[in-house]
Amino acid sequence: MKLSWAVSLAIVFAAPLSADPLGPEDFIxxxxxxxxxxxxxxxxxxxxxxxxxxxxxxxxxxxxxxDGLSLGIGEGGEGLGPARRPGTGDAAIPKRIPRNAxxxxxxxxxxxxxxxxxxxxxxxxxxxxxxxxxxxxxxxxxxxxxxxxxxxxxxxxxxxxxxxxxxxxxxxxxxxxxxxxxxxxxxxxxxxxxxxxxxxxxxxxxxxxxxxxxxxxxxxxxxxxxxxWQSYDSPYDAWLAEGTALPEAAERGRQLFFGSARCATCHSGPLFTDQDFHALGLPAFGPGRTRRFDPMPRDVGRMGETDRLEDAYAFRTPSLRNVALTAPYGHNGAYPTLEEMIRHHSDPETGRDRWRPEMAKLPEVPWLAAGDFAIREDRFEMARQARAVELRGLALSATEISDLVAFLEALTGETAQDRPLGVPDRVPSGLPVDRP
The missing domain is CATH 1.10.760.10 (Cytochrome c-like domain)
Structure with a gap:
C-alpha cells in the first residue's frame, strides 16, 4: 500500500533510523x-x-x-590537552601527529x-x-x-x-x-x-x-x-526508550537530522555511524600521512590502505554520541565547533573557501610552522581533493544549523563525564600520571 506524504513524514519523525535503544547487552x-x-x-x-x-x-x-587539539603533540611533548606544548631541546617534537585523536x-x-x-x-x-x-x-x-x-x-x-x-x-x-x-x-x-x-x-x-x-x-x-567509554543515557536515549520529550530546538534538529538534512544517510544506526568511508573535502593542513613513495604532506585517507582511486580522501564516519564533548571536528580537527562542521556539510565548497588556518587548534611550533599549511599552496592537490567530495549542498539556514547543533548536544550522555574508573591516582611504575 502506498502511504500518503503526511503519513510517510510522520513515520520518519516518529521512527528514526537509529534502531533500538542501546544497552549493556550490546557491548562485548x-x-x-x-x-x-x-x-x-x-x-x-x-x-x-x-x-x-x-x-x-x-x-x-x-x-x-x-585531547582537544586538531593535530596532537605526541612523544616529546609536555603538558596536556590544548595546553600541550612541543617540548624543548633534543626532546622537541620533529612532527605533529597527522590526524585528530x-x-x-x-x-x-x-x-x-x-x-x-x-x-x-x-x-x-x-x-x-x-x-x-x-x-x-x-x-x-x-x-x-x-x-x-x-x-x-x-x-x-x-x-x-x-x-x-x-x-x-x-x-x-x-x-x-x-x-x-x-x-x-x-x-x-x-x-x-x-x-x-x-x-x-x-x-x-x-x-x-x-x-x-x-x-x-x-x-x-x-x-x-x-x-x-560506554554511553547510552543521553536525552535522545530517553526520548527513544521512554518518549521523554526533547527540548524544542533539539526536536526540530532531530527531525532535520533524520529527514531533509539527510544526516542519517551516513550517521545511522545506534552509534550514529555507518562505519563506512566518505570524502568530505575537509580543509587540508598538517604534515599529512605520507607514504614511502608519496612524500607529499597530504592525507589520501582510505586509499592509503586499499590503493583504490575511488577511496581517495575518504575517511571513516565517526560516531556522534557525545560529539559535543570532543571538539575539534574532522579527521584532522579542521573545525572548532559543531556549527562550523555542519556548515561544511551543508556547503563543502564554500566551507573550503572560507576556512582559515586560525580555525585549526594547533599549539605553536615555530620549527614546523613553514610546513603546517604548505599543502594548501599546491593548487593541483587542492583540485584533486575538491573533485573527490561526495557531499551535495543542502543550503541549510542558520536556524536549521542551530537546531541540528541542539540535537547533537542531546546525544551527550548524562553520565558522560562521570566514568566508572576515571583517571587513577597513581600507576604501578611510579611514573607521573597526566592531569590538567
Missing part, C-alpha cells in the same frame, strides 16, 4: 579485573619508548577521550569491527591471527577483539609513543620490524611486582608474572576502553 563482555588493570596501563607511561607519554595523554578523560565512545559495541580514520585495522582471517592490520602476520594471536589489537599500535608509532631512532631500544626495534618492540614492553610491565600480581589475578591462564606477553597487555587495555 569485559572482565572487570582486566578493565581495572587496563585503566592503570592506559595512564602509565611505561608503555612508551622514552617513558614520557601514555595512551591517556592523547585520549584523556578530561577531554572526552580525546579519535574519541573512544562506544568502541566496545559488538558491531565495531574496523578502527582508525582510514580503517587500517579490521577483523579478518587474512593473516591467520584474526585481524588485517599494519602488523600483518606479525600481529600475535590471542587478542580478544579489535580494541585489544588497536591498543598495540600507538606503542609502535615513532611520533606517538615509541620515540625517535637512537633515543631508546623501542624506537630502534620498531624500525627493524613492527613486532620486535612488543616483547620488550611486556617485560617492562611484568617485572614490576604490582603489575605481575594483577595479571595473575586477572587472567586465568597466567600463573606467573613471566608468562605475561603483549597479548595480555592489549587485552587489558581493550577491556578498559570497551567498558569505560
Amino acid at each position: 563482555a569485559v572482565d572487570p579485573a582486566q578493565a581495572e588493570l587496563g585503566q592503570l596501563l592506559f595512564y602509565d607511561k611505561i608503555l612508551s619508548g622514552n617513558r614520557n607519554i601514555s595512551c591517556g595523554t592523547c585520549h584523556h578523560h578530561e577531554f572526552g577521550g580525546s 579519535s574519541a573512544l565512545w562506544n568502541l566496545g559495541h559488538a558491531s565495531v569491527d574496523t578502527l582508525f580514520h582510514d580503517g587500517r585495522l579490521s577483523v579478518s582471517d587474512r593473516f591467520g591471527n584474526g585481524f588485517d592490520s599494519p602488523a600483518e602476520e606479525w600481529l600475535p594471536e590471542g587478542l580478544d577483539h579489535v580494541l585489544a589489537a588497536q591498543a598495540l599500535f600507538p606503542m609502535t608509532s615513532q611520533f606517538e609513543m615509541a620515540g625517535n631512532p637512537g633515543e631508546n631500544e623501542i624506537a630502534v626495534l620498531i624500525h627493524d620490524r613492527i613486532d620486535r618492540a612488543w616483547p620488550v614492553l611486556a617485560k617492562r610491565v611484568r617485572t614490576i611486582p604490582e603489575y605481575g600480581e594483577m595479571f595473575v589475578k586477572a587472567f586465568d591462564h597466567i600463573d606467573r608474572a613471566d608468562e605475561v606477553t603483549i597479548v595480555e597487555i592489549g587485552n587489558a587495555l581493550g577491556a578498559f576502553i570497551a567498558s569505560e
